[in-house]
Amino acid sequence: MDPSQGGGGDAVWWDEEAFTDLPAACDLAKWYVMHVPLEYIEALVEKLEEFIKAHPEDPHADDIAQFIVCFHAM
Numbered sequence: 001m002d003p004s005q006g007g008g009g010d011a012v013w014w015d016e017e018a019f020t021d022l023p024a025a026c027d028l029a030k031w032y033v034m035h036v037p038l039e040y041i042e043a044l045v046e047k048l049e050e051f052i053k054a055h056p057e058d059p060h061a062d063d064i065a066q067f068i069v070c071f072h073a074m
Contacts (some may be wrong), residue, residue, distance in 0.1 A: 019074050026070035033074055045071050 019030065032041050048064050055061065 022070060022073060025066055026073070029067050029070035029074070033071070041071065 019033070022030065032044075036044075045068055048068055051058070052061050052064055052068075058064075
């Protein structure tokens, strides 16, 4: 696996400064970035965005939106 695509390693694709400055609410997104290849995260975020648009009343919509915001912040 290419370390620049997530999953650990020395080279990273995310903004190191933004990554360390994110609040604790972004811990899940940080974990994904460090352990899951970028293309999978992008696909997940796309599906989550579609879900929120289709189901804005879902009780987890705010948490899902926070994950998306955190990911884009990195």
